[in-house]
Amino acid sequence: MQIPATPSKYDRLIAAAQAEVPPVTLVVHPCDETSLRGAMEAAAAGLIVPILVGPEARIRAVAAQCGLDLGGTEIVDAPHSHAAAAQAVAMIRAGRGELLMKGSLHTDELMREVTDKQTGLRTARRISHVFVMDVPGHEETLFITDAAINIFPDLDDKRDIVQNAIDLWTAILRTKPRVAILSAVETVTTKIPSTLDAAALCKMAERGQITGGLLDGPLAFDNAIDPEAARIKGIDSEVAGHAQILVVPDLEAGNMLAKNLTFLTHADAAGLVLGARVPIILTSRADPVRARMASCAAAALYAAACRRTIKVAAE
Template identity: 80%
Template sequence: MLNTPPSPTQPSKYDRLIEAARMHAPAMTIVVHPCDETSLRGAIEAAEAGLILPILVGPEAKVRAVAAEHRLDIGNHQIIDVAHSHAAAARSVELVREGRGEMLMKGGLHTDELMREVTASATGLRTQRRISHVFVMDVPGHADTLFITDAAINIAPDLDAKRDIVQNAIDLFTGIGLGEPRVAILSAVETVTTKIPTTIEAAALCKMAERGQITGGVLDGPLAFDNAVDPEAARIKGITSPVAGRAQILVVPDLEAGNMLAKNLTFLAHADAAGIVLGARVPIVLTSRADSVRTRLASCAVASLYAAARRRSAQVAAA
């Protein structure tokens, strides 16, 4: 299990994820338009750490110029030359469809530009599952790795979309070796009331889990944030469940709430926030210019672990 709390002499949650990913073959990764220092360095460092095997897709002259300027060694990595960022996104998606990549990694282009190609109905990477985002957060002083979803893709998801958002997060949690997750469906209060529709959706999602429409995790909700993550807050409110006070996946009501929660933890609690997009044919690493080296490596490690799990499942199915 990767989710045991570290002692002062043990590696952090991210360090354990990175070490776990190194135990598997590095994932073939399509890096989309790595034409700035941050995105190119992130891909090269992840390759040097044994997490990915990158294929760099972008204007070759620009990629090489960035590498030369910042003394990044890209000599062993394949570069696929395209004219601009839009062409890089389109070609990268095409490479995945051709079976040449197990992961996508966003480089120096806008997320919308990449996701437009990913979600294209005829040529993209859609599956029957709704595409969603998960922040994998290492919060200082908190024992568990916290997953927050969805704080980046789905603005105001309905109940059907939330079912997929929850299932995507559970599949990631179990796929990277963290065990069966405790999932809190968040709202402002922990009681069901018609005055707050998200409490009704939370209760419905829990019933869906009971009926087998969501599998692999233990759900409870609605729960307010405090009684989802703090055992004492749950005790004071008289909430008794396997999830209350011990949640590992936090499902937020909408993007605005999730974005504020993730950024509050990042800037006030000094948490690291790795990011990955799920529900497409392959996991997608979304990096930010503000990400630390460790966060970039953690994002790649999480996606690589998930790609390895999917690789094993495909091998078992083919056997």
């Protein structure tokens, strides 16, 4: 008798999202097979209800060429990628959707519309990116932030980056996360500015400027995720050795860390942009199907949590 495989971290994430009402998702310029197939597969799995925004004739041509049935999927015609991004953002502002999903346009093109001061989706919170990592052999889901948006964040930016990640973890996993503020060392030194930021962020959490998570830092990567490394260094905290959210000093460090895990341990990396009015699903042509589905699942769970918060506030 074959013993069924244990569901992966992503499998559990997707199953949880399928139990929620799928959010209306504006898919911006899905004009290649990868982006269009990703949206339609997520719809077929019950994760999202897509509205495709872009040149209709081109979208239908891609669907026909790739054997994709668009069925009754709504398409909002826009002549090119820039117009599609602007139209999708305008529709979010008008309450037509709960999520944005990047299609085959450049990330910068979409984010330029999102961050426009007059017509975009800015909030008081700094916009940041979170990788939701499924690392083989590691028991828990790992978040890495920010490895895609903020190049050299200052302390105020990092406060928002941390809070965005905590809010996402709380929304989709419904526990209080352990947050490691990473640096090269685990001691505070003026020679490494990121250690000063780490210490300040931990104090900010103590004073209620960051809420919902347990913070510790500075921590090096090894003693953030490995209990034995933390024990050898004599670090005794609830976070050290058991971190769930890894906050990197800058984009370069985060990008290298996420890609090292992806290519050396064959980890999957789903991704979301947070801090705007709605979550934004960022997918890459190199993403496997599981990662694209997990990105949609994480965003759908976040949208469902927002719905519950609004309902409670209204009551």
